[in-house]
Amino acid sequence: MVLYDRSALLDFPRFGIKIPALDSRKTRTMDTLHGFPDLAGRESEWLVDRFDDSITLEDLIRVHSSDYSRGFFDERAEDRFKTAFELVNSDGSFNRWEPENARSPLGEMTPLLMKMQAGTYRASKIALKGGFCHYLGGGAHHGHRDFGHGFCPVNDSALAVRRLQADGVVQRVWIIDLDAHKGDGTAAIFSGDDSVKTLSIHMARGWPLDGSLPPSHPSWTPSDFDIPIDSGEESQYLDRLYSALKDLKSTSTADMAIVLAGADPWEHDALPSTSLLNLTLDQITERDRMTYLFLEETGLPSAWLTAGGYGEESWQVHTRFLSWVLPRRC
């Protein structure tokens, strides 16, 4: 199944934010899938086009500190978003932010954020029932317990896991993070928690952005399986990922997996900070197929998230994988 609700979006232009995470990534993926010969006219078999779930304060507090969580619902919300979306430079100038062109103040983003993040929970429920769901959204892996950065105010994967555990429908989860950037928030949140195993394959350098954070900073917390890929090592990527997946399986069990299928390791990604990892479209498609088949063979349901992906063309990454996987499941 694909989960895509048009009302679940952060709508950056409404708030004057110029981050190049474009709606086209989802809309062009959907347009292509609707026209794909094996899928056209069969939408009821592969598409869920709305969900009503929202993240609540109670959900946030299972993952984030009480003070950090409550700040999204009072006058501190604007500062939460300024920090997480990196909208203000250290000299006070604005970064990818034109508040004069905003139609709404930043503090009004909270309800959109809560719905957007809830899609990961909904996708997980659909996956638990039917085996597979790809949510066109989610993957905010830089959200930490008491701060957000890297465009991630809160951590939707952690929110979904904790809510599913509270529901009593899962006990153990694997989070497999294929985004170009290290899943630092997820690693820190689940550090020392045996019920959730984290795997992150990412650029060896470049995140945190300037590498200048002190080693005690939570962003340096290792995942259970960290696979740093240096520039020029792209030919090793698939073998090293597969080896780590096998190690994950041989050392732990899970009731389901959440996969962050970021498009930003692609060589044509438009965000400058992803330039240190350059997979071809064939390599990134094989990444997704290999991970999918590994989880299928392991017998685990999986919820997939779009995570990072920037520029006009990143829809191609998701479309390649979905146009392969969906006909297999219809």
Ligand SMILES: [Zn+2]
């Ligand atoms: Zn990323």
